[in-house]
Amino acid sequence: MRHLRTNAVILLITLFSLSTGIAAESSQKTLFDFTGESAESKWLSVNDTVMGGISEGRARVSEDNTLVFSGNLSLENQGGFASIRSKPTDLNLEAYEAFALRVRGDGRPYYFDIRPSSRNSATSYRATLKTQKDTWKEVRFPIDSFEYTTFGRRVSGVAPPKAGDIQSVGFTLSDKKAGPFRLEVASIRAIKTDAAAKNDKDIVETAVAAGQFETLVAALKAAGLVETLKGDGPFTVFAPTDKAFAKLPKGTVDELLKEENRDKLTAILTYHVLPSKILLASQDSETIQGQTLAIKTSGSFTVNNAKVITPDIPASNGVIHVIDSVLLPATGKKTPRQDAKSVIELAISRGVPVFNAGQFSACAAIYEVTVESLLKSNENGLREAERETLRNALRETREEESPREKAWILRRALDSVYRSLNAD
Known part of the structure; x- marks a missing residue:
């Protein structure tokens, strides 16, 4: 076990810059990140109102950082469809052969649409997306299985789209059933097929294949640890990105790399390694360090408070998940x-489930009580700059009439203070 812990330390020290490299070499690519204030602006609504109908459908980003397509389908005035689509952009999908979506629906059948640059707004290629009510599921669509449609009607004899031409994806509901609807999307990824994605490299080789990892190779050779991590395994590594390590106070990594801090470094980094192969599912898993990680799959994948940027990167003796924050035991x-x-x-x-249920005033009240509690009862816990962030948010809400915006003002303040606390 001591050798295994040491190997995990060496591996994770040199995984600091794996995020971009592994993603480029991996079998998948995240197409949309439903975080940040600009996430919603990347999506457009196109409903039957363009033809005289009165259906309503729109895209919004939830507090769980998922995309929500919701509204009301109407069959009046010859209508009957609602849709959203991403704004056209070069998605660079030449190397990929399928799409993988993580969705939760209401039991209604939707369409997943893709649009090449050469097609007008009334045409698309589509595949049927069947949902189970209130159940998260992952679905995959080979690009060559999409069917060409114009004004919602299938047209035979048209070749499948070329992956490199795809510039937009979207969702459509047109099941001829009037009433409210809701589809939640946690992730949209481009993937290679199982045959193309098969990885014969072990975890170390997968990391090295990302390129420019001379330190990793040198460290493993100098310590004589290569063979251990090239063993049968299986292992699971949660690999923080460069940005994740940049959140730590300046000089932290240099200090941890000193010989006298090796035990502390071991405790932190082995907290990122599981002694088994774990593909992400809702569960708690014990790490090599001894404590447990909480893996959450209701919406975007998270591990403790870290978001999984790229899940399930395969290796012959395990799997790597790239995360956006360092996990601290x-x-x-x-x-x-x-x-x-x-x-x-x-x-x-x-607050999140209350907000997502449309109870904005109740959510704002929860956050307001929290802010006031932090200001009153954490005199020694918060720095002055953090306290000022919370005070400013309270002042701003006093002049804001919209309950939804009040909730967001307070949430952004809490997120800002949380990031500051997390950087300790």
């Missing part, structure tokens, strides 16, 4: 700042 009694983090986590876990 518990170290005993909580400090005041850790208590403040827990308060924010609890508030967001309570």
Whole structure:
């Protein structure tokens, strides 16, 4: 076990810059990231109102960082469809052969649409997306299985689209059933087929194949540790990105690399390694370090508080998941700042489902009570700049009439303070 822990340390030290490299070499590519204030602006609504109908459908980003396509389908005035689509852009899909979607629906059948640059707005290639009510599922669509349609009607004799020509994806509902609808999308990825995606490289070789990892090779050779990590495994590695490590205070990594801090470094980094192959599913998993990681799949994949940027990168002796934050194991009694983090986590876990249910005032009330609680009861937990962020948010909500915007103002403030606390 000692050798395994040391190997995990060496591996993860040199995985600091794996994010871009592995993604380029991997069998999949994330097409849309439903985070940030600009995420919603990348999507357009096209409903039967363009033909005189009165159906309503729109795209919005939830607090869980998922895309929600919802509205009301009407059959009046010869109508009967609602749709959303991404704004055209070069998706660079030449090397990919299929799409993988993680969705939760309402039991109604939707269409997943793709549009090459040469097609007008009334035409698309589509595949049927069947959903189960309130159930998350992953579905895959080979690009050569899409059928050409114009004004919603299939047209035979048209060749499948070329992957490199695809510039837009979208969703359509036209099942001839009037009433409200809701489709939630956690991820849209381009993938290679199983045959093309098969990886005969082990975890170390997969990391090295990303390129420019001379430090990794040198460290493993110098320590004589190559053969251990090239063993049968299986292992699972949660690999933080460069940006994830940049969130740590300046000099932290240099300090951890010193010989006298090796035990601390081992505790942190082996917290990112599981002694088994775990493809992401809702579960808790014990790490080599000994503590447990909480893996959440209701919406976007998360591990503890880190978002999984690229899941399930295969290796012959395990799997790699790229994450956006460093995972820090518990170290005993909580400090005041850790208590403040827990308060924010609890508030967001309570507020998100309320907000997503459309109860914006209730969500704003939860966040407001949390902000006031942090200001009153965490005198030693928050820095002055963090406290000022919360005060400013409270002042801003006093002049805001929209309950939805009040909730967002407070949520953004809580997120900002949380990031600051997480950087400790």
